[in-house]
Amino acid sequence: MTASRLVYQPFPVVGALILIALVSLSGGCRKEAPPPENTAPVKALVSSLRAEPRTFNRYAGRDSVLEIFTLLTQARLVRIDRRTQALEPWLAESWTSSEDGLTYTLKLRPGVTFSDGTPFTSADVLFAFRAVYDEKTGSALGESMRVGGKPLAVSAPDTSTVVVRFPSAFGPGLRLLDNLAILPRHKLEAALNGGTLGKAWDLATPPAEIVGLGPFVLKAYQPGQRLVFERNPRYWRTDGRGHRLPVLDRLTLEIVPDQNAELLGLQTGQTDFTQSEVRPEDYATLKRAADAGKLSLLDLGVGLDADSFWLNLRPNRPAVAKRPWLLRAELRRAISHAVDRRAFAETVFLGAAVPVHGPVTPGNTRWYSADLPRLEYDVPAARRLLAGIGLTDRDGDGVLEDRAGATAGFTILTQKGNTALERGAAFLAEDLKKVGLAVDVAPLDVGAVIDRIERGDYDAVYFRFLTTDLDPALNIDLWVSSGSAHVWNPGQSKPATEWEREIDRLMGRQVAALDQAQRKALFDQVQTIVAEQLPMIQFAAPRIYLATSVRVVNATPALLRPAILWNPDTLGVR
Amino acid sequence: MRSLGAALFALVLLAALAAPVLAPNDPGQTFRAYLYAPPMRPRLVTADGRWQRPFVHPLRLVSRLEQRYEEDVSQAVPLTFFSRGKLARLADESRGPWLPLGADREGRDLLARLLFGARTSLGVATLATLAALLLGVLAGGVAGYRGGIVDEGIMRVAEFVLVLPAVYVVLALRAALPLVLPSWAVFSLMAAIFALVGWPWVARAVRAVVAVERTREYAAAAVSLGAGHARVLFGHLLPACRGQIGAQAILLLPSFILAEATLSYVGLGFPDTVPSWGSMLHEASNVNAMADFPWTLAPAAAIFAVTLAANLLVEKPDRAAW
Numbered sequence: 021m022t023a024s025r026l027v028y029q030p031f032p033v034v035g036a037l038i039l040i041a042l043v044s045l046s047g048g049c050r051k052e053a054p055p056p057e058n059t060a061p062v063k064a065l066v067s068s069l070r071a072e073p074r075t076f077n078r079y080a081g082r083d084s085v086l087e088i089f090t091l092l093t094q095a096r097l098v099r100i101d102r103r104t105q106a107l108e109p110w111l112a113e114s115w116t117s118s119e120d121g122l123t124y125t126l127k128l129r130p131g132v133t134f135s136d137g138t139p140f141t142s143a144d145v146l147f148a149f150r151a152v153y154d155e156k157t158g159s160a161l162g163e164s165m166r167v168g169g170k171p172l173a174v175s176a177p178d179t180s181t182v183v184v185r186f187p188s189a190f191g192p193g194l195r196l197l198d199n200l201a202i203l204p205r206h207k208l209e210a211a212l213n214g215g216t217l218g219k220a221w222d223l224a225t226p227p228a229e230i231v232g233l234g235p236f237v238l239k240a241y242q243p244g245q246r247l248v249f250e251r252n253p254r255y256w257r258t259d260g261r262g263h264r265l266p267v268l269d270r271l272t273l274e275i276v277p278d279q280n281a282e283l284l285g286l287q288t289g290q291t292d293f294t295q296s297e298v299r300p301e302d303y304a305t306l307k308r309a310a311d312a313g314k315l316s317l318l319d320l321g322v323g324l325d326a327d328s329f330w331l332n333l334r335p336n337r338p339a340v341a342k343r344p345w346l347l348r349a350e351l352r353r354a355i356s357h358a359v360d361r362r363a364f365a366e367t368v369f370l371g372a373a374v375p376v377h378g379p380v381t382p383g384n385t386r387w388y389s390a391d392l393p394r395l396e397y398d399v400p401a402a403r404r405l406l407a408g409i410g411l412t413d414r415d416g417d418g419v420l421e422d423r424a425g426a427t428a429g430f431t432i433l434t435q436k437g438n439t440a441l442e443r444g445a446a447f448l449a450e451d452l453k454k455v456g457l458a459v460d461v462a463p464l465d466v467g468a469v470i471d472r473i474e475r476g477d478y479d480a481v482y483f484r485f486l487t488t489d490l491d492p493a494l495n496i497d498l499w500v501s502s503g504s505a506h507v508w509n510p511g512q513s514k515p516a517t518e519w520e521r522e523i524d525r526l527m528g529r530q531v532a533a534l535d536q537a538q539r540k541a542l543f544d545q546v547q548t549i550v551a552e553q554l555p556m557i558q559f560a561a562p563r564i565y566l567a568t569s570v571r572v573v574n575a576t577p578a579l580l581r582p583a584i585l586w587n588p589d590t591l592g593v594r
Numbered sequence: 595m596r597s598l599g600a601a602l603f604a605l606v607l608l609a610a611l612a613a614p615v616l617a618p619n620d621p622g623q624t625f626r627a628y629l630y631a632p633p634m635r636p637r638l639v640t641a642d643g644r645w646q647r648p649f650v651h652p653l654r655l656v657s658r659l660e661q662r663y664e665e666d667v668s669q670a671v672p673l674t675f676f677s678r679g680k681l682a683r684l685a686d687e688s689r690g691p692w693l694p695l696g697a698d699r700e701g702r703d704l705l706a707r708l709l710f711g712a713r714t715s716l717g718v719a720t721l722a723t724l725a726a727l728l729l730g731v732l733a734g735g736v737a738g739y740r741g742g743i744v745d746e747g748i749m750r751v752a753e754f755v756l757v758l759p760a761v762y763v764v765l766a767l768r769a770a771l772p773l774v775l776p777s778w779a780v781f782s783l784m785a786a787i788f789a790l791v792g793w794p795w796v797a798r799a800v801r802a803v804v805a806v807e808r809t810r811e812y813a814a815a816a817v818s819l820g821a822g823h824a825r826v827l828f829g830h831l832l833p834a835c836r837g838q839i840g841a842q843a844i845l846l847l848p849s850f851i852l853a854e855a856t857l858s859y860v861g862l863g864f865p866d867t868v869p870s871w872g873s874m875l876h877e878a879s880n881v882n883a884m885a886d887f888p889w890t891l892a893p894a895a896a897i898f899a900v901t902l903a904a905n906l907l908v909e910k911p912d913r914a915a916w
Contacts, residue, residue: 028890222681280881301630301699305882367701369624371658431774437698440879446700446866452626460774 082160102578142176147205381561429458430479599906610712617706725789730796738804752794
């Protein structure tokens with residue numbers, strides 16, 4: 021700012037006249053002029069991305085790269101602070117709710133404009149809802165923006181007010197809107213009307229066409245190399261001292277598919293931070309660099325995602341006809357008993373993990389329950405359970421056979437190249453061998469694993485799903501039997517088992533309850549059923565470490581991904 | 595230099611054959627408290643300077659997460675020799691395992707895996723070399739002897755195989771097979787694939803020699819004396835190719851060892867439970883392995899030794915006189 025004053029000082033009168041002229045011109049025009057450029061040193065950071073973007077259109081795709089892109093270039097009505105989990109005003113500066121909790125009236129922040137200067141109004145919000153519910157677009161967001169399968173009803177009494185009505189009671193309330201990026205109506209409405217919104221803003225779109233309400237604008241996209249973002253000079257947020265955000269002038273995301281190369285980039289100073297957490301085997305190297313003052317190593321505590329093991333519980337697949345015991349809860353309980361979780365944490369995560377007995381880890385402080393039933397390490401108990409379903413060692417070779425004389429075993433799919441998963445699967449195979457189960461491990465590319473999970477072409481999987489939201493009502497697809505993420509037997513037309521029917525019932529009540537204590541109690545019941553039936557078995561939740569260069573300041577790392585870029589506008593550089 | 599190569603080759607073969615005796619531990623046994631443990635060197639001198647029969651200092655874990663171990667110099671566990679079928683082992687095995695070359699990421703004895711891995715890697719390479727030689731000699735011999743359309747046909751097929759992208763062929767074949775195959779099936783499959791990829795090199799060399807030799811007088815004399823085609827080919831012409839066949843064998847063997855390493859490295863070879871040099875290198879494919887756990891790269895040294903031995907073996911004996 022000092023530099024700016026020096027430039028204008030010799031011409032105060034002319035400068036004032038120009039300023040008056042500009043102000044009067046802008047009064048007759050919808051678009052505001054950007055603030056004057058300053059000549060201070062460029063504040064720039066470089067991060068890495070593990071994959072290429074596939075689209076720039078948040079309504080057309082759903083992947084982690086697109087999520088990061090959207091966080092940088094777009095904004096939502098409300099935002100969940102990923103560290104505190106508090107809901108905070110964002111494009112909506114305030115809201116009120118009706119007595120029955122079904123209707124929310126949101127007041128939009130005044131004076132906000134898109135990066136091209138077009139004002140943001142309630143019409144953009146209406147457009148966003150139209151877009152995600154549009155059948156031709158087939159937006160992945162459309163599913164997550166429904167309550168009980170029904171869309172929200174949205175209206176706009178004036179340009180700065182939006183009224184959102186939920187079709188039925190919904191416990192998380194406006195937290196649902198944290199998913200919904202408000203894309204510019206003036207750029208995309210024609211595509212929506214023409215039925216081509218799903219193809220809009222593809223990778224060939226000129227960066228200048230992609231405007232938004234986020235802290236950055238896309239400056240350049242070089243396929244296979246990088247995405248370059250520059251600060252949005254019209255971004256609406258200021259920091260606590262009234263300085264306009266974002267702090268950074270430029271943010272570059274280098275596309276580095278390989279985690280080893282990503283780590284090297286960090287060690288050599290080519291990148292300032294990555295999107296991946298530190299692998300246990302890399303900790304020693306990064307700790308040395310941190311001790312030498314070259315990097316900062318951040319301990320975020322116990323993570324939200326425990327690697328999960330599950331058996332394919334689809335009842336109609338051919339393997340089940342030959343080996344019906346694959347569906348038995350006793351088998352799952354025996355597996356849980358057979359694995360020494362403490363040794364698992366020590367071996368698989370090199371001690372940087374805590375044993376867990378359910379899918380919700382201690383990292384999720386709001387929803388974690390410490391009082392769930394636990395099946396502790398007990399090899400004799402595992403053998404008894406297996407004998408109870410007819411799996412005994414009939415020929416004395418140390419391997420169990422079923423009543424038909426077939427070897428009791430299965431194959432575990434896991435992700436190739438992910439060392440924690442590979443090591444975990446090998447650990448499981450070894451411990452299960454001790455109780456007589458013949459287990460093979462098949463490491464496959466991540467795409468092949470997901471493909472087989474979706475097709476149901478597997479016996480068992482050991483894999484990690486990334487939590488997208490801490491509130492179980494916003495991950496409802498995992499819990500209810502009809503959900504697409506109900507991985508062990510997804511998309512059921514009616515619950516295949518009594519315990520799944522009970523979970524459906526409890527989750528229905530949990531989602532609708534407005535009292536938070538009641539929601540927690542109901543979800544504890546769900547977790548108890550899951551801990552007893554073990555459709556998924558978790559053994560350890562890793563601690564999460566992040567490494568950044570010492571240049572990075574004001575990072576606010578969170579356990580939910582993206583750990584740093586969820587809050588990009590205050591990110592600074594030393 | 596050829597004798598050096600032969601000696602090196604013999605040493606590796608001997609080590610592979612004697613693996614059960616040389617390896618102090620089972621290659622599949624995991625020592626969960628010893629992940630990435632460093633090599634435990636046998637010593638003769640104690641910390642206070644006294645000479646003692648060979649012993650090792652047991653390892654003490656300093657930091658699991660940082661994978662730091664220290665030798666506990668206050669303790670010396672003696673080694674015992676030629677006991678229980680092992681060349682050397684710890685006299686008191688209750689005080690922890692002896693890991694002469696250190697441990698891998700699952701705490702398995704690297705020396706044991708290296709020695710047993712030599713059996714797998716050399717076994718596949720040897721079988722594949724023999725099969726490639728058999729196919730190549732037959733195809734090259736027939737092509738060179740018959741000439742004409744037979745020669746054209748066989749050589750075009752050979753050239754077609756040579757231009758196939760081998761890795762993609764293997765990928766396609768592997769994708770068509772069940773997810774998990776028994777070790778013997780992987781072994782046979784890999785040997786068969788290598789033989790199919792390797793035979794054209796042998797065939798081209800043999801064909802060139804046979805095509806020249808069949809015009810020589812001794813071949814014409816054999817024909818005029820009533821020898822059949824098979825007798826002429828196998829009894830007279832192919833023996834003239836012995837030098838070529840030997841050279842091809844020596845070149846193919848290390849290239850198949852490298853191919854096994856490559857396929858296992860990319861996860862298309864042996865499963866992790868079967869020690870092979872390639873699968874061991876796959877486990878060591880971490881950017882920090884070189885700095886933090888250099889012992890996990892031991893199979894790379896073994897592959898280098900075999901390749902060097904093969905190259906020394908095919909060196910001209912009179913090169914030193916130049």
